[in-house]
Amino acid sequence: MTNQLPNGVTRRTFDGSERLATRGTPVYGEPTDGDWRVWDAGRSKLGAMLENDLDLGLSGGETVLYLGAASGTTVSHVADFAGPTYAVEFAPRPVRDLVGVAAGRENLIPLLKDARKPETYGHVVEANVDAIVQDVATQGQARVAVENRRFLGDDGRLLAAIKARSEDVTREPEAVFEDALDDLREAYEILDTGRLEPYHDDHLGVVARPR
């Protein structure tokens, strides 16, 4: 069974193949068709989670806290279908691009902040967001999700991509994922997981809700 795509996300044919697409201003030279632009799952962990049919529980229009927004590739698509979208990124160089993406999207709120220190943006990001999307390539990814639990509504969703190599390059990814899931269970109930191959090697997509 195929899970429902959020409103504002669709599958369209680009150059003969079915691709995810959202409607908005192009950001990174992605192919477009009218207002629609390709959401490249190869460049987006969240896109890969949709392609691999994880049940994200998104219907469109949500308030989203996005951790690890980088240059804004994925978060631009999220802002296309979601409501207010808070985009946290800690590295200054990508934030320069992120600001450019946000300038053309009224609902995208860029924050140059460290996702490991939620108290530095607790005065900006509102309580009870509908979804936290997490794609931070730092050690202690589960810890970041647990720390940011404070922003998520009780019926909200955590949508995280766990990168095995960020935790420990020498260990088997499966073992790293098990540890990360154990740490997540401190604050979340795991609803669904799935590897992000072929789009991203050694990544685990996780859907969870607060305990």
Added chain:
Amino acid sequence: MTDEGVRSTGWFAGVERDDVEAGASRIREGRADAPNDWPRLAVEAGFADDEDDYYAALHDAAVRAAREAAAERERADDQQLVHAVRAMDDLTERANELAERVAEWAGSRYPDAGTGVDYARELAERDPESPTDERLVSLARRTANLADEADQLRSFVERETPEVAPNLAAMAGPTLAARLVSLAGGLDSLAKKPSGTVQVLGAEDALFAHLRGRAPSPKHGVIFTHEYVRGTRPEKRGSAARTLAGKLAIAARIDYYSGERKPELDEELRERIERIRAKGEAVDDGATANGGGDEE
């Protein structure tokens, strides 16, 4: 405002709706342990007409805050590192110079005089017994102080470099990474250099001698201090230096353009260096006959 007050207020507290500058500064500097229903509270407090108006104000202030903070951090951090590593080298050089002077002077007075910065530190602890000793011990103290400051700067560089250039610092070690940034004049310029240039950074004299046709091309600059180069047999050092420089150049680009840590790069480099070293041993006899292979 009390600490308690700061923690329970949103970014818009005390800010006028249209004062984007003040809003941006509160977004950058404020904090709160617990989030709240800020859009509703802002409307209730009369900051914004309605929630749409609130989000519009937040968007403008956040864009400004992020733009300013990013520009400042980019400007700031790598340049601070450049100053710190240069100051560290200056201090080390001066401390060594003065330690030599101290040793020479002390040698003329004490039969047990030692040498180097360690000896200057030892001498600095003594109670001077004559006007001449007073001067000598005072000089030793100043020398020890300079060496202490160099040590402080080294710890600062070791702490800061991984923040500024995480991949480069992990691969090269924080001090060498900071030296490369310093030699290039900044992380941005290092990120734009081809790996062949990274390979000979710090060997400019040898490089220009080579370009004038007076010397062989240098195999390595400051990256010689890296164990992957120094710990490789001399015939294979050129290969090791080229491989290391290639990965360092990539690390610098990732640090500058994305900032994302990629530990797999370290692993790839480790494997390639192992292969280079193993090849050197396996074809030990052929290595000298093939010596030119190093230059490719």
